[in-house]
Structure formats: C-alpha cells, structure tokens
Amino acid sequence: MVDVVLLTLISGELHVALHKRLNEKEPYFNAWALPGGEVHTQEDQDAMDTARRVLKQKANVVSPYLEQLETFTGVARDPRGWSASIAYYALVPEHVAPAASDVLIWSKVDDVRSLPFDHLDILKAAATRLRSKTSYSALPLYLMPPVFTLTELRSVYEQVLKGKLEPRGFARRMEELDILEETGESKSEGGRPARLYRAKHDRGAAQLGPSLVTR
Amino acid sequence: MVDVVLLTLISGELHVALHKRLNEKEPYFNAWALPGGEVHTQEDQDAMDTARRVLKQKANVVSPYLEQLETFTGVARDPRGWSASIAYYALVPEHVAPAASDVLIWSKVDDVRSLPFDHLDILKAAATRLRSKTSYSALPLYLMPPVFTLTELRSVYEQVLKGKLEPRGFARRMEELDILEETGESKSEGGRPARLYRAKHDRGAAQLGPSLVTR
C-alpha cells in the first residue's frame, strides 16, 4: 500500500495530517493514522499516482510537492502479517492545507508520540528528510504562501531546522540560489517595511552547499 | 519484488553484477538483468532480508553494505502489467565479489546501454546515489580491500566521482574523518613506499561536508 506524510506549517509550526481509520476495519479502527490506501492498478499509473489519489480523497488536496520517501516492509509492522508500504511525503502551504474535520486533524510533528503500525517511524523519516533537504535546498518554499518576506522565509527555515540563522548569511544564500523574485510590494510590521517576494517557478530544484545552520 | 544493484570495483572500474534470467520465464527469458526475486514472507523478516537472500542465492555473496534505494512502480515497467520493485544496492570489495559464471557477469556500469524492464533506470539511480554519497562520506571504503594505500583510496574516489582530487586535500579530509588506521606496513610501487591503511570499524557512518571534488 501507499502512505502519505502530508506536512504543512500552521502558525509557524510543522504539522502533519492524520486521518481517521473509518473505512478500514481492524486493526486500529477509529484511530488517527497517516492517510493511505491500496494501489488501484486500473486508475494509478504508478505509486505516485496512488499517493496523489490518497491525498485527493482523504485530504482533498493537490500537493505541489510530492516525493517518494522510503518503503517500509516486514512482518512486524502490521499485526495481520507481512506487509509493505511505499511512503511518500508532501508539502503544502498553509493557505492550501485542508481544514480539519471529523476525519482529518493536524498534529504538531514534534508532539506526535504514537501512531498505528509503524507510522511514527514513517513520520520521523519524513521529518528527517525534510530537515536534511532544507539545509541545502529551497524545499521550504513549498511551505510558503504566494508572497512572503525574507524574514518570514528565514523563520520557516529556522522552524524546520530548529536553530537560528544569520540574517546576513541567509540573505546572501537566497540571492545565490536565485529562486526569489521581488513583487515590488512591501509590507510593514511596525518598522521598516520588508520587501515581498515570490518563488520563481523552478524553485525546489535549486540546491547549494550545506551550512545554513550556525555551527 | 526486490531487485538488487550489486556494485564492485574491478581493476579500478565500477562494475555491476547481472544475472541470467533462466528460472524466470518470459518476458526477457535468458536476458541479463539485475538479480531479483519475490519476497518470501515465510523466511524474510523484511524486504532487506529478501535482498540479502537474493544476493546469497544469485550471486553467492554476503554484502557488507546494503541500502534501500527506491521503489520502482507502475504499469509501464513490465509488459505483463502493473508491478512494483523495491530496489536495493550493495557494495562489495573486489576480493569478495563472486567470479563470473554462466549465470553471472560483471559489466562496466558506464557501458551498460540497455537492460530488461526498467533495470537501467534502477542502475542509474544506484550509481547516482553512490556518487552523491561518495562526495560527502566514506562509502567507498566498502569497495576497498582489507588494506590499501591512500593513493589507492583516492583513485577509487576519483573513479566513482569521475574527477581528479587534490592529494593534499584528500589526505586532510581522510584525517578529519578519522576512519583510517595505519597497519604499520607499507608497500612500494617503484618510488617511496606508501603507508598501508585499513578501515576503522565504524567506517561508513562517517560523513563530512561536501567538496571532495575540485570545482
């Protein structure tokens, strides 16, 4: 089957979407788990299509970023016996994230203590991958609203990386990456107004050396 | 199913093991392909166990390094219809690599032009992963014989990365990584004898910043 770790940033903190196991019977009936589903070989060209369909059906969202994470297998992960789950992770900006409902909740990634099956391992793997890629790429752009200030982008990086970044170094690096475009607008937060940016279209592709993080 | 990219370095060049499809019927009967097999849920605890078993049965080797690569899925990859393959890659030193036989051959990775199914994609993904990890880790140690000189190790890095490395910088980096141990011995190649090293036991774990490659 395919499981999807859907991540977004809600008021500055990384959250994961959990879906209620209603259609699925035992085990873990009614528990909150990662949204997932079986491959429909008739409609899904490949497993990424399955992930897209799961996202659409269980979270009603079309994610701008979706990447295969890892495949989790074994006898131990499901009480019913040997199983395999091809895990994907998706990043969506807050304004695109579906609202919580009776079958969908958003949990702070760092607060999730236990999940059915090995879903906690899957979640941790997704968070680790996101953090790792964030340190040398522009991946967090997929978590941003359409326009944003450099300070806002920097604080998203800081959230994901769990550490402070030098404003100077961060600005330099974003400039090198050349993935931001000024809108011409600016917005004030009680001091000098900050310029507003939008992501260029080839955003996620951009990568650079490491060390966004202060040692 | 599980497919394994088994890599080794034969006289300085990266080679991949291909296995003859005899047991498998159509399609591609008798063709050379990546060794693979179905999961045996009774004997395999997880898919990595399957990969180990495939390596043992089809190449008669126990690999010191084995890592999940990616899962390849879809309708397009097998003429018989939708399928999934959890791909792994393994690194073995030349002295451990099984000899070629009527069901096993070693091909230069860069010379392989076509393979059954999407095995060429899988091979390319493995080579890319190896190259990428080599640029910031000690992964190539898994390709080395029990003892080796710094120059030999450097030339393995150069082979994998397809580029020259500065001897000075390379020596400095290996020192920082602190994964080599002098044997006390040395060996001469017609000039000053080179000190012999062996890998410390926590070898593959070591990682460092990028830029082993000269820009």
Place this chain on the structure above:
DNA sequence: AAAATAGTGTCTTTCAGACAATATTTA
C-alpha cells in the same frame, strides 16, 4: 644520482560567521 612515488608545508582565495552600520518605517 636520477626517477618515481608519497607525503607535507604553506600561500591564496573563498566563504561562513559575527556583528556593526545604515535605511525606512510607525508610534
């Protein structure tokens, strides 16, 4: 001694880290 290969010293350049200085707002 010359040739070959290994190993080290060190200068230069680049870049990250730190932080100060300047700029542009609102209160």
Place this chain on the structure above:
DNA sequence: TAAATATTGTCTGAAAGACACTATTTT
C-alpha cells in the same frame, strides 16, 4: 525623535584549492 524592523557592509577566521617542497624508495 525614539523604537522597531529590514537590509547591507565588512571584518575575521576557517577551510578549500593550488602548488611547491621534502622524503624515501628503486634502478
């Protein structure tokens, strides 16, 4: 004008790159 926030300048130190120099063999 003071306070707040954004943005840029620039000093410093560490590490990468380049390359010459020293060391230890064989022929």
